[in-house]
Amino acid sequence: YTGKEPEEILTTKIRNILVRDVQSLPILIKEDTSIYEAIVKMFLEDVGTLYAIDDKRDLVGVISRKDLLKGTMGKSDIEKTPVSVIMTRKPHITTCYPNDLLIYAANQLIEKQIDSIPVIDKEDGQEVVIGRITKTNITRVFVNLME
Ligand code: ADP
Secondary structure, three states: OOOOOHHHHHHHHHHHOEHHHHOEOOOEEEOOOEHHHHHHHHHHHOOOEEEEEOOOOEEEEEEEHHHHHHHHHOOOOOOOOEHHHOOEEOOOOOOEOOOOEHHHHHHHHHHOOOOEEEEEEEEOOEEEEEEEEEHHHHHHHHHHHHO
């Protein structure tokens, strides 16, 4: 007997979950990808957010469903206009690291009112996207803990 209440055990469990324990694979596109191609990619990969990278593989943008909707509303030719025109750019991108606590990432999702956070790994000066944390990931953790 640990002397702990069941709630305490559950709380401790939740507090110890790391981003890398639950992250899923990121879907990456080049920043010069057209809005049209990005929409196709989003459907094919069945994700709600795409991450844009530059030639050095550095993260340069986040593209959400609403960003793409907005991109289709103007006069622009979506087959010619790159996602770089509509994406959320650095330094406005919220990121996290594999060793961050999941509860930290979850808090960021709520505070910044976003659906996903790219997980970044620093590889010799480069910021490579290695995963993503989404509301779905966190819901799955919640369900697993209860089962
Ligand atoms: P949607 O716009 O489809 O509801 P989000 O709520 O995730 O999806 O996105 C809202 C806005 O926040 C969009 O403009 C998007 O580019 C931006 N955004 C999404 N994720 C991030 C992030 N991790 N960091 C910064 N901005 C983000």
